Amino acid sequence: MPDINYTLIKTAILEITGLPDALLVEGGEHADLASTVAFSLAKAKKQAPVTIAQELVAELRKRPELAGITIEAKGPYINFIFGKAYVSEVLKAAVKPGYGNLPKKTTRVVLEHTSANPNGPLHVGHIRNSIIGDTLARAFRKAGYPLEVQYYVNDMGRQIAIVAWGFDNLDNKQLDGEKEDAHIARIYIAANQEIQKDESITQQVNILMQLVENGDPATVKKFRKEVSRCLDGFKVTMKDLNVTHDRFVWESDFVRNGNTERIINKLKRMPQAHEDETLYLDLAEFGFENKYVLRRSDGTSVYAARDLAFHAWKGANFDRIIDVLGADHKLIGAQLQCTMKILGEKVPEIVHFEFVSLPEGSMSTRAGKFVSADDLITEIRKRAFDEVTTRRPELPEDERRKIAASVGLAAIRYDIVKVSPEKSTVFDWKEALDFERQSGPYIQYANARACSILEKAGPFNECFDLETEQEIALAKEIARFPGIIEKVVTELRPNILAIYARELADTFNTFYHYEQVLKSEGSIRDRRLTLVKAVQNTLQESLQTLGIDAIQSM
RNA sequence: GGAUCCAUGGGGUAGAGGAUAUCCUCUUGGGCUUCGAACCCAAGGACGCGGGUUCGAUUCCCGCUGGGUCCGCCA
Numbered sequence: 001m002p003d004i005n006y007t008l009i010k011t012a013i014l015e016i017t018g019l020p021d022a023l024l025v026e027g028g029e030h031a032d033l034a035s036t037v038a039f040s041l042a043k044a045k046k047q048a049p050v051t052i053a054q055e056l057v058a059e060l061r062k063r064p065e066l067a068g069i070t071i072e073a074k075g076p077y078i079n080f081i082f083g084k085a086y087v088s089e090v091l092k093a094a095v096k097p098g099y100g101n102l103p104k105k106t107t108r109v110v111l112e113h114t115s116a117n118p119n120g121p122l123h124v125g126h127i128r129n130s131i132i133g134d135t136l137a138r139a140f141r142k143a144g145y146p147l148e149v150q151y152y153v154n155d156m157g158r159q160i161a162i163v164a165w166g167f168d169n170l171d172n173k174q175l176d177g178e179k180e181d182a183h184i185a186r187i188y189i190a191a192n193q194e195i196q197k198d199e200s201i202t203q204q205v206n207i208l209m210q211l212v213e214n215g216d217p218a219t220v221k222k223f224r225k226e227v228s229r230c231l232d233g234f235k236v237t238m239k240d241l242n243v244t245h246d247r248f249v250w251e252s253d254f255v256r257n258g259n260t261e262r263i264i265n266k267l268k269r270m271p272q273a274h275e276d277e278t279l280y281l282d283l284a285e286f287g288f289e290n291k292y293v294l295r296r297s298d299g300t301s302v303y304a305a306r307d308l309a310f311h312a313w314k315g316a317n318f319d320r321i322i323d324v325l326g327a328d329h330k331l332i333g334a335q336l337q338c339t340m341k342i343l344g345e346k347v348p349e350i351v352h353f354e355f356v357s358l359p360e361g362s363m364s365t366r367a368g369k370f371v372s373a374d375d376l377i378t379e380i381r382k383r384a385f386d387e388v389t390t391r392r393p394e395l396p397e398d399e400r401r402k403i404a405a406s407v408g409l410a411a412i413r414y415d416i417v418k419v420s421p422e423k424s425t426v427f428d429w430k431e432a433l434d435f436e437r438q439s440g441p442y443i444q445y446a447n448a449r450a451c452s453i454l455e456k457a458g459p460f461n462e463c464f465d466l467e468t469e470q471e472i473a474l475a476k477e478i479a480r481f482p483g484i485i486e487k488v489v490t491e492l493r494p495n496i497l498a499i500y501a502r503e504l505a506d507t508f509n510t511f512y513h514y515e516q517v518l519k520s521e522g523s524i525r526d527r528r529l530t531l532v533k534a535v536q537n538t539l540q541e542s543l544q545t546l547g548i549d550a551i552q553s554m
Numbered sequence: 555g556g557a558u559c560c561a562u563g564g565g566g567u568a569g570a571g572g573a574u575a576u577c578c579u580c581u582u583g584g585g586c587u588u589c590g591a592a593c594c595c596a597a598g599g600a601c602g603c604g605g606g607u608u609c610g611a612u613u614c615c616c617g618c619u620g621g622g623u624c625c626g627c628c629a
Binding site for chain 1: 556557558559560561566567568569570571572573574576577578579585588589590592593594595609610621622623624625626627628629
């Protein structure tokens with residue numbers, strides 16, 4: 001949404017009509033902006049909306065500040081079409097590096113994402129979290145926010161105790177070429193099978209959990225070793241996905257440094273607190289029917305208590321807290337928010353995404369039912385390499401491998417980020433491996449094509465005066481980019497950027513097929529090259545914000 | 555049982571209180587001695603059901619149906 005024109009038009013309508021809302025809507029193919037105020041004035045003025053629209057247009061046209069905008073009534077709609085000066089301004093901004101960067105902010109943001117339990121490799125559900133989180137992180141940085149991205153390491157949960165038990169009691173050899181996280185999953189799955197057979201093992205696991213909570217050095221060391229190994233595996237996967245964290249925060253630190261105990265003591269004094277065998281909060285007055293347990297009868301803290309301590313710490317160090325969590329965390333997320341609020345602490349904003357399941361049902365690390373992100377990455381690179389080899393047989397192999405890695409990454413990230421977080425999805429190998437058409441590679445291709453034109457063109461004089469319908473349509477699409485970045489960070493919906501990037505590529509492809517660039521001459525060639533430069537820059541900025549390589553050749 | 559999210563062409567998806575509902579796939583028909591066909595153009599096909607709010611609802615509210623998720627001294 002073009003800010004200056006939007007504001008001018010809105011102000012003018014409000015002044016003329018005296019209404020509280022200018023009822024501005026997207027003009028679609030009719031206009032750049034439209035207003036439906038004529039409808040709402042109809043009853044008060046006792047006139048037909050069509051008549052009112054015509055009168056308003058006459059008034060609006062008298063306004064000097066709207067001189068550059070074509071204003072016309074079409075039936076009851078008032079349409080605004082922006083002029084050439086506007087388009088020139090857009091182009092001038094869009095050819096510059098960093099187009100779409102928003103003014104620097106001072107609000108310190110902390111964003112937590114992925115935070116998968118270190119008991120097995122990241123699977124295709126976890127990476128939905130990673131990719132939504134990482135894309136949001138990139139958008140926040142582009143929007144000018146100082147940002148820290150954190151991974152919360154759950155290193156003292158029951159699953160880790162089960163892993164530790166498995167390493168102590170089962171055949172724990174790492175297989176040849178087996179990645180650390182895959183190794184841990186294998187032991188974890190085996191240990192769970194043993195527990196199924198022999199319930200007394202649960203008792204041994206409980207003891208391990210008590211030991212770790214009390215800081216028994218040997219047990220702490222054991223837990224930490226396996227958790228670190230698993231994280232090493234995660235880091236490889238995340239590097240392949242171009243996902244980065246600034247800091248890994250360990251859950252056990254919040255027990256060790258006393259923060260958990262401190263927040264529990266504070267919570268004990270709350271009217272909602274109850275202490276019998278366990279310590280829990282009754283949040284019924286806020287609509288939660290179950291107990292919010294903080295401490296077990298054996299005195300150990302549960303996840304919720306440590307999570308509260310973690311969030312209190314985040315609140316002390318940052319102005320805005322954002323967590324990316326799966327739909328399974330909706331209830332505990334809401335309880336966390338509720339508790340932080342009654343404590344008078346900063347309340348985190350939570351971005352929930354719905355589950356990724358397999359055609360045969362839900363994924364489960366414990367049951368060994370999952371598709372690992374590593375397998376997906378391996379497969380897609382293989383396919384991308386074949387595709388690159390078919391299209392570009394003349395390139396040396398290492399270059400084809402590099403392109404395949406970028407294309408594969410684009411396919412995975414785009415496929416995941418393009419879908420609204422609130423939609424649950426079913427993982428499908430065939431669709432995941434299809435990187436053609438409505439995909440990341442499609443957008444990369446548009447960028448590569450624009451790069452190729454610019455390279456062939458050589459030096460040219462920038463010209464910002466566009467003429468044809470296709471040129472102007474493309475410039476207006478380019479104009480939307482900064483507003484898209486703004487929208488992503490205010491609505492916390494990275495899919496908006498994914499859809500925009502695809503639409504920009506669509507518009508460029510249509511332009512490309514309608515208008516000659518290199519074969520045109522003089523100022524026509526100059527202005528079209530300028531436009532190609534602007535769209536290339538915008539595609540590149542969009543792709544980079546999506547965490548996708550804007551490769552120049554593919 | 556309670557809570558919560560989702561429901562758009564055959565399949566997958568976007569969108570928004572307003573003008574002819576987006577894109578991919580699919581089917582059919584066109585376009586490469588070309589600025590890169592991982593592309594473009596044309597045609598076909600969809601807002602689950604019932605109420606309500608509104609000048610106007612596919613979009614907001616309620617109910618129903620179907621599906622996901624959650625309701626543990628797990629995390």
